Amino acid sequence: MRSRLGDMELDFERCYRAVDSRDQRFDGCFYTAVRTTGIYCRPSCPAVTPKRENVTFYVSAAAAQRGGFRACRRCRPDAAPGSPEWDARADTVGRAMRLIGDGVVDREGVSGLASRLGYTERHLNRMLTTELGAGPLALARAQRAQTARILVETTDLGLAEIAFAAGFGSVRQFNDTMLEVYAQAPGRLRETRRAVRGEAGTINLRLAYRAPLHVGALLGFLGARTLPGVDELDGETYRRGMTLPHGSASVALRPGQRWVFATLRLSDVRDLAPAVARCRRLLDLDADPDAVDGMLGGNPALGAAVRAEPGVRVPRAVDGFEMAVRAVVGQQVSVSGARTTLGRIVRAAGEVGASEAPDALGPSGSALGPSGPALAPAATTKLLTGFPPAHVVAELPDAAFGMPAARRDTIRALATAVADGKLDLEPGADRAETTARLLELPGIGPWTAGYVAMRAIGDPDVFLSTDLAARRGAAALGLPDSAKALATHAERWRPWRSYALIRLWRAA
Numbered sequence: 001m002r003s004r005l006g007d008m009e010l011d012f013e014r015c016y017r018a019v020d021s022r023d024q025r026f027d028g029c030f031y032t033a034v035r036t037t038g039i040y041c042r043p044s045c046p047a048v049t050p051k052r053e054n055v056t057f058y059v060s061a062a063a064a065q066r067g068g069f070r071a072c073r074r075c076r077p078d079a080a081p082g083s084p085e086w087d088a089r090a091d092t093v094g095r096a097m098r099l100i101g102d103g104v105v106d107r108e109g110v111s112g113l114a115s116r117l118g119y120t121e122r123h124l125n126r127m128l129t130t131e132l133g134a135g136p137l138a139l140a141r142a143q144r145a146q147t148a149r150i151l152v153e154t155t156d157l158g159l160a161e162i163a164f165a166a167g168f169g170s171v172r173q174f175n176d177t178m179l180e181v182y183a184q185a186p187g188r189l190r191e192t193r194r195a196v197r198g199e200a201g202t203i204n205l206r207l208a209y210r211a212p213l214h215v216g217a218l219l220g221f222l223g224a225r226t227l228p229g230v231d232e233l234d235g236e237t238y239r240r241g242m243t244l245p246h247g248s249a250s251v252a253l254r255p256g257q258r259w260v261f262a263t264l265r266l267s268d269v270r271d272l273a274p275a276v277a278r279c280r281r282l283l284d285l286d287a288d289p290d291a292v293d294g295m296l297g298g299n300p301a302l303g304a305a306v307r308a309e310p311g312v313r314v315p316r317a318v319d320g321f322e323m324a325v326r327a328v329v330g331q332q333v334s335v336s337g338a339r340t341t342l343g344r345i346v347r348a349a350g351e352v353g354a355s356e357a358p359d360a361l362g363p364s365g366s367a368l369g370p371s372g373p374a375l376a377p378a379a380t381t382k383l384l385t386g387f388p389p390a391h392v393v394a395e396l397p398d399a400a401f402g403m404p405a406a407r408r409d410t411i412r413a414l415a416t417a418v419a420d421g422k423l424d425l426e427p428g429a430d431r432a433e434t435t436a437r438l439l440e441l442p443g444i445g446p447w448t449a450g451y452v453a454m455r456a457i458g459d460p461d462v463f464l465s466t467d468l469a470a471r472r473g474a475a476a477l478g479l480p481d482s483a484k485a486l487a488t489h490a491e492r493w494r495p496w497r498s499y500a501l502i503r504l505w506r507a508a
Contacts, residue, residue: 454501
C-alpha cells in the first residue's frame with residue numbers, strides 16, 4: 001500500500017508542481033529545502049515559489065535539518081500534519097515512526113526503540129536513513145525541537161526546565177539545536193512569541209490536518225461512546241482524560257477549518273509530545289482523505305455517501321487497553337448498554353491518580369526529580385481522568401463488572417496480558433502479532449480482534465463482515481448483507497476497508 005507520496009517517490013517534477021500550486025494536501029508528505037536561503041518549508045508555504053534549480057526535496061523534516069537547513073518561520077513546516085505513509089504502514093519503518101512520535105526514543109533511547117521492533121540499533125538506523133534520510137536520533141531530535149518551541153512560546157517555564165522536558169540531555173544541547181533548527185536562540189523565540197496566551201496551566205495548540213474533515217461524523221461517533229469521568233462532548237468540543245508515560249493529562253479538542261484547536265493540561269510537561277501524538281491518532285488527523293475518498297467514491301454503492309460526506313475518519317484511541325476493553329464489553333450489546341457496563345468498571349476502579357503513572361527521572365537520572373516540571377494547575381469545571389490501567393482492572397472484584405462470568409474472565413485475561421507485557425496495544429505494535437495474541441485469549445474472536453486492530457492499533461484495512469450494524473448499512477446501500485457476500489464485496493475497498501466500515505455504520 002502506498003500513499004500519494006509513495007506513488008511519487010519524491011519525483012522532482014510532481015513535487016515541484018505541488019509547491020508551485022501551494023497544495024496543502026502534501027504538507028507533511030515532503031519538505032522543500034531552498035539552497036539559496038538555507039530554509040526548508042512545507043509545500044503550501046505562501047512565500048514566493050523558489051526557482052527549481054535552487055530546490056531539494058526531503059521526505060522528513062529531520063532529513064532537511066540534517067542537510068543543514070532551518071525551519072521556515074512563516075509556514076512552520078515542523079507543525080505540518082504527519083505523513084499518511086507512516087500513519088498507515090504496518091512495516092518496521094511505519095511502526096518506528098509511530099513510536100518515535102510517541103516519545104519512545106526520549107524515554108528509552110534508540111536501544112529501547114530497536115528492542116521493541118526486534119532489530120539491532122545499527123540495522124534500524126540503516127532502514128530509517130534509507131527511507132527517511134535520517135536515523136532515529138535525528139528524527140527524535142527534530143521532534144524535541146518542535147516540542148521545545150511549543151513550550152517556549154506557550155508556557156512560562158524556565159528555559160532549563162523546557163530543555164529537559166523536551167527530552168534534551170543538556171541545556172547546551174537544547175540551545176545549540178534550537179539555534180540550528182530555528183536560527184534563533186530559545187530566549188529570542190520567547191521574546192517574539194505571540195501575544196495571545198491561554199490561561200495559566202494550559203498549553204494551547206493548533207493540530208493541522210488535511211482537508212476535508214467531516215467533523216459531525218467524528219464527534220458524533222465519539223460523543224455516543226463517552227464515559228462519565230473519562231470523556232465528554234460539549235457542542236463541538238470533545239474533552240477527555242489521558243494517562244501518559246509521566247503522569248495524567250486532560251485535553252479539550254475543537255475542530256476548526258484547517259486545524260483542530262487543542263487545550264492541554266499536563267501534570268508533567270515531558271508528556272507533551274506523546275499527548276499530541278495520541279490526540280492526532282484519536283482523531284485520525286494524519287489520514288489522506290483524498291486518497292481514501294478517491295478510491296471509495298469510485299464504488300457505485302458508496303459514491304453518493306462519499307460525495308455527500310467527504311473526509312469521514314476512523315476514530316481511534318489514546319489508550320490501546322481502554323479500546324480493547326471497550327471492544328470486549330461491546331460484544332453483542334448496544335452502544336448504550338456498553339456505556340453502562342464500562343461506566344460501572346470505571347467507577348469501581350476509582351480515580352487514577354498520579355501514583356498510578358510510572359515514576360520517571362530526568363534524562364540524567366535526577367535532573368527533573370521524580371515528577372518532572374509541572375504546569376501551574378488550571379481551574380476546571382470537571383475532572384476527567386484516563387481509563388483505569390490494566391493492572392487495576394485485572395484486580396477488580398466480580399461485582400465491579402456486572403456481566404456474565406465468561407466475559408468477565410475475558411476482560412481479566414486481557415488486562416493480565418497487557419499488565420504482564422505479553423500483549424502490546426501501543427501504536428507501534430506489530431498488527432499481525434497483536435491480532436494473533438488477542439485471538440489466543442478466551443472469549444476473543446475475529447470481530448473483537450479486528451475492532452481492536454482498527455481503533456487501537458490504527459489498521460486502515462479492517463473489515464468486520466459479521467457486524468450487525470455493518471450488514472444493516474450494507475442493506476441500506478443496496479449491498480449484499482450476508483456476512484460472506486459482504487466480505488467478498490469489501491475486497492474491492494482495500495486498502496481502506498476500515499473507512500468503508502465507518503461509512504456502512506453511518507448508513508445503518
